Structure formats: structure tokens, C-alpha cells
Amino acid sequence: MATHTSIVKAGDFILRTPLLRSIFVPTSHFFIKQAGYREIGLKLDDLIFDETPVVQKALSRLPAKESYARNFRTLTAAQCAITHHLLPKEQWVKAEEDTPYLLPYLLEVEAEVAEREALDNITV
Amino acid sequence: MLSRRFASSTRGFATKVTAKEFSGKVSTLTVKVNAGSSVASKDGLAHLLSRFNFHNTTPRSALRLTRESELLGGQFESKVDRESITLSAKFLAESLPYYVNALGDVLKSTSFRPHELPESVLPAAKVDAASANACPVFKADELLHALTFRSGLGAPLYYDGVQKISLEDIKEYAAKVYTQSNIEIIATGVNQADLTKFISDSVFAQLPAGESLAAKAAPKTFEGAETRFRSAGQSVAGVAVPVKAADYATYQVLTSYLNSALSTLNVEAKFSQYSQVGLFTIIAKSSDATAVAADIKAAVAQLKAGLDLSAAKALAATELALAEETTGVKAVDVAAVKDFKLGKFNYVAVGDVNNLPFADEL
Numbered sequence: 001m002a003t004h005t006s007i008v009k010a011g012d013f014i015l016r017t018p019l020l021r022s023i024f025v026p027t028s029h030f031f032i033k034q035a036g037y038r039e040i041g042l043k044l045d046d047l048i049f050d051e052t053p054v055v056q057k058a059l060s061r062l063p064a065k066e067s068y069a070r071n072f073r074t075l076t077a078a079q080c081a082i083t084h085h086l087l088p089k090e091q092w093v094k095a096e097e098d099t100p101y102l103l104p105y106l107l108e109v110e111a112e113v114a115e116r117e118a119l120d121n122i123t124v
Numbered sequence: 125m126l127s128r129r130f131a132s133s134t135r136g137f138a139t140k141v142t143a144k145e146f147s148g149k150v151s152t153l154t155v156k157v158n159a160g161s162s163v164a165s166k167d168g169l170a171h172l173l174s175r176f177n178f179h180n181t182t183p184r185s186a187l188r189l190t191r192e193s194e195l196l197g198g199q200f201e202s203k204v205d206r207e208s209i210t211l212s213a214k215f216l217a218e219s220l221p222y223y224v225n226a227l228g229d230v231l232k233s234t235s236f237r238p239h240e241l242p243e244s245v246l247p248a249a250k251v252d253a254a255s256a257n258a259c260p261v262f263k264a265d266e267l268l269h270a271l272t273f274r275s276g277l278g279a280p281l282y283y284d285g286v287q288k289i290s291l292e293d294i295k296e297y298a299a300k301v302y303t304q305s306n307i308e309i310i311a312t313g314v315n316q317a318d319l320t321k322f323i324s325d326s327v328f329a330q331l332p333a334g335e336s337l338a339a340k341a342a343p344k345t346f347e348g349a350e351t352r353f354r355s356a357g358q359s360v361a362g363v364a365v366p367v368k369a370a371d372y373a374t375y376q377v378l379t380s381y382l383n384s385a386l387s388t389l390n391v392e393a394k395f396s397q398y399s400q401v402g403l404f405t406i407i408a409k410s411s412d413a414t415a416v417a418a419d420i421k422a423a424v425a426q427l428k429a430g431l432d433l434s435a436a437k438a439l440a441a442t443e444l445a446l447a448e449e450t451t452g453v454k455a456v457d458v459a460a461v462k463d464f465k466l467g468k469f470n471y472v473a474v475g476d477v478n479n480l481p482f483a484d485e486l
Contacts, residue, residue: 061239112185119191 004048004106005114038093040080041073045102054113058105066101138304138333141323143316151217151313155227158338159301160207162276162398168283169297171252174209175245176294177202182233189226196222206269206277207339207398209301220314221322228327231302236295246283253282260360260474261407263353265394268364268405271349271470276339277398303334342368342400347468350483359413359475361420363486365466367395367402374433375404377461380443381436382406382423391423397453413479424486427466437461 014020032038037047048055062070080087164170178200179186193200198215211230213223256262270278283289309328311319323329345366367375375395382393396403406427408419437458444455473480 061243063238112187115185116187119187122191122195124195 003110004103005110008103008107032098036086037077038098039086041076041087041091041093043073043093043098043101045100046070046073046077048102048106054109055102055106057109058102061105061109062102070101139323139328139331140308141311141316141320142309143311143314143319145315146313148313149217150214151220151311152212152214153220153223153227153314154210154212154310155231156308156310157209157211157231157301158207158306158336159209159297160205161279161281162206162273162339163301163337164279164297166287166289166293167279168249168285168287169289169293170209171204171281171283172241172245172249172289173294173297173301174202174204175249175252176234176236176240176298177209177211177230179240179245180235180237181229182235183229192222193226198223200226204281206279206281206396217313220318224319224322224326224328228323228331231307232327232331234298236291236298238291241291241294249283250285253284256282258357260355260358261362261409263355264360264362264407264472264474265405267351267353267472267474268362268470269403271351271472272345272347272364272366272403273343273401274346276343277401277403299332300334301337302331304328304331305334305336306338307331339398339400345401347470348483350471352473352477352480353475354477355475357475358409358411359416359480360407360409360473361416361480362405362407362472362474363420363424363466364403364405364470364472365468367404369400369402372397372402373456373458374461374464375402376444376456377433377436377440377458378431378464379404380440381431381433384436384439386436386439389423389426390419413476416475417479417481421481421486424466424469427464430463430465432463433461434463 014024032044037044050056050059059067059070076087086092159170159173161167161170164173178189181189184192189200193213193215196215196219198213198219201210201212201214203210203212211227213227215223257266266280270280272278280286309319309323347366365375379393379395381387382389382391391406391408393404393406396405406420406423408416408423410416410419440458440461441455444458447453448455471483471486473482
């Protein structure tokens with residue numbers, strides 16, 4: 001399975017390569033608009049499937065403020081889904097607010113897991 | 125027999141380096157930092173910093189350090205006491221450079237990641253405190269220190285959560301105490317010249333110069349106080365006397381006397397020798413509080429009446445010489461010791477306090 005580390009690596013490669021960049025960046029903007037998660041108050045990192053030990057560990061390391069904001073966004077989105085409404089336009093998450101707040105923690109946890117895996121299977 | 129050479133040097137930088145050569149294969153490397161509970165500005169800070177040692181550092185993670193050390197056949201330990209935090213490593217003599225670097229990295233570049241405090245440092249510290257405080261003798265010792273010294277040496281040894289300690293506090297404390305002048309390196313089973321060379325090439329040499337935080341003057345002591353602590357389990361009654369540096373010899377001999385077969389008393393004596401002051405304690409312990417009461421009364425009565433210690437001088441001299449060989453604590457000269465008479469003291473009762481005497485009944 002692709003780990004977040006490998007996804008970030010692939011993303012960096014795309015951003016470094018002008019041709020790929022010119023294809024993928026507009027596609028990603030199109031995807032974000034079609035997915036519509038910002039219209040119910042979510043950030044991209046809120047969509048990460050969180051029922052895995054790695055993501056749970058990363059979530060437990062979020063600062064209290066970030067964790068509260070995440071829960072608030074989840075509740076808002078759930079309410080929007082139940083009532084079949086989008087948020088008023090001024091409350092949509094703006095592009096500059098859609099920050100990868102969870103990703104650094106995820107990458108750190110994944111690095112720890114990979115290191116443990118490597119050390120568990122070390123040959124000397 | 126062990127062939128050895130004893131040498132000490134401060135060449136190159138401010139850290140005191142002592143090495144003893146043994147013919148054995150196992151070496152130890154100990155870094156003694158003047159940063160114990162009496163130095164810390166908040167209660168429990170020294171304990172938490174000690175628990176933070178051997179966690180993630182910039183060059184390698186905690187897991188990697190542990191696994192690498194296991195492969196080399198070595199062990200790490202970090203302990204806190206009232207005057208110092210002691211980081212020690214035990215390893216095979218040929219891996220000395222690795223361990224010098226590893227210990228240096230711990231002092232210089234521990235990363236203090238925010239998640240480490242709640243995930244591994246605090247739980248471990250709480251277990252330390254809970255298991256120590258479950259022992260009534262430790263509890264009595266803590267209370268006697270608190271009665272005698274109030275602050276400083278009287279501060280609790282372990283983190284108890286009374287004073288809130290943040291990661292920033294621990295970082296600041298680490299930066300303050302892990303300095304060249306405040307640490308001392310003691311090694312056994314290694315060559316002095318090798319050790320000095322490895323240390324001056326390692327991150328130890330990059331530590332800030334700083335200043336020594338060791339106690340320079342004897343702290344104020346208090347006598348004649350009493351406290352009682354109810355708890356289930358064994359009962360303990362303890363008596364403590366603060367000891368001036370000039371009287372160390374008398375109390376060393378007294379401790380040897382009371383712990384030997386020469387004494388008929390059913391108590392345990394302990395002499396905690398700190399750099400500027402000492403604390404002599406006698407502890408009676410039993411699951412039966414009335415027996416404890418009888419033991420401590422008999423002990424105090426005998427010590428108040430006066431005790432001729434000349435019989436125990438040879439024993440104490442031998443014990444001290446042995447301790448000097450194994451731990452490097454300098455032996456005091458006990459030749460002039462004559463007799464002992466107990467004056468004012470601090471008293472603590474822990475356990476079934478209903479059946480333990482009060483200080484004025486002793």
C-alpha cells in the first residue's frame with residue numbers, strides 16, 4: 001500500500017518536473033473543486049482515512065488546538081451532510097486555509113514505523 | 125589481582141575526566157551531572173530530565189540507540205538522586221568510541237519532541253514515583269529530608285505532578301545543566317589517554333562551558349520537627365540528624381556499628397553523604413506497629429544515653445576502604461572517632477500511626 005511518505009515523494013517529484021507539474025496541478029484544482037469538501041468546511045487532511053494505527057498515533061500527537069479545530073470541522077461537515085446543505089459561500093475553506101496540518105505528524109510516525117521495521121529485520 | 129592505574133585530568137576542556145584501568149573486559153562510562161532534585165527550580169524537574177535521557181536525538185532515534193547498543197552488548201541507564209543525574213553505560217571495552225559519542229549526543233542534542241513527554245517520559249516517571257512511594261522506608265526518607273532541609277535537598281526526588289512542568293521547562297533545565305563545567309566523566313576499565321582523546325573529539329567538547337551548579341555552602345538545616353503519615357502496609361518509624369562535614373567520620377562509624385552484629389538494636393542505619401552536608405537516619409520497620417514502636421524507643425534511648433564507638437572503628441575503616449575501591453567515594457579518616465550521643469533530631473512515623481510513638485515519647 002502506498003504510504004503517505006511515498007505519496008509525498010511522488011508529489012515532490014511531480015512539482016519538480018515542469019511537464020508533470022503543468023498537467024497535474026490544474027487537474028488537482030479541478031479535483032478539489034469537484035470533490036467539494038471545502039464547501040462543507042473540511043480541509044484535505046480531514047479526508048485521510050484515519051482508522052489505522054499510524055494515523056491514530058499521528059492524530060494523538062496533534063496539538064490540542066489543532067485537534068479541537070479538526071473535530072469542529074468534522075461535526076460541521078456531518079451536519080451539512082445530514083441536512084443536505086452546503087455552507088454559506090463566505091464560510092467555505094479558502095485555498096490558503098487548506099493546510100496539511102496532519103501530514104508532518106503522519107510522516108514522522110511513518111518514519112518511526114519504517115525504522116522499527118528495518119531494525120527488527122536487521123542482519124549483522 | 126586487578127592491575128590498575130588511577131588517573132585524573134582536565135586537559136583541553138573544563139570537564140573533569142577520571143579513568144580507572146581494570147584488566148576485565150567490561151568497561152563503564154558514567155557522566156555525573158550536578159542536576160539532581162536539590163538543584164532543580166521545580167520539584168520533579170530533575171527526574172523528568174533524567175527520564176528524557178536516551179530518547180530521540182538529532183543523530184539517531186531512541187529505538188536506534190537502544191538496538192545499536194544491544195548489538196554491541198551494552199546497556200544504558202539514567203538515574204536521578206538528590207544531587208546529581210547520572211548517565212551510565214556498561215559495554216565491552218572495544219566499543220568505547222561509540223559510547224562516548226552516544227552519551228555526548230544525549231547531553232548535546234536530545235530533540236525533546238513534544239510527543240515524547242506524554243507518550244513515554246511521563247508514564248515512566250509516574251511508575252518510578254508510584255513504585256518508590258509504595259515503599260514506606262522511601263516515604264520516611266523523603267519526609268525526613270523534607271523536615272531536615274525543607275527546600276533544596278528536602279525537595280521530593282521524583283515527579284509527583286504537584287508543580288506543573290512543561291516541555292519548555294525541561295529544555296531550559298537541560299541547557300542549563302548539561303555544560304562542560306557541570307559534568308564529570310568517570311570511566312572504569314578504559315585507558316585514560318584513549319578516553320581523553322575520544323572525549324575531546326566528541327560532542328562533549330562542543331558543550332557550552334557553563335558553570336558548576338554543585339552546592340558550594342552547607343544548606344540550612346532544621347531539627348526537632350516531627351511528621352506522621354498514615355498508610356496501609358508496613359509501619360516505619362525514623363529518626364534523622366543533619367550532619368556537618370566535620371562529623372562525617374563519627375556518623376560513618378555509627379552507621380557501621382548499628383548495621384553490624386555489634387549492635388543489639390533492631391534498626392537500620394543509613395548515612396546519606398552529600399557534598400556539603402549529610403543526613404544520618406535510623407529506621408525501624410515491621411508489619412507490626414507496636415514492634416516498630418518498641419524498636420525505635422529502644423534505639424533512641426540507647427543513642428541518647430551515649431555510645432562508645434571504638435569497637436566499630438576497624439569495621440568502618442574496612443567498609444569505607446571497600447566503598448572507595450568500588451564506587452570511588454573518598455573514605456574519611458575514622459581514627460579520631462570516640463563516642464556518640466544523640467541530641468535533637470527529626471522524627472517521622474509512617475504506616476499505622478495510631479500505634480507509633482510521638483517524638484516526645486521517645
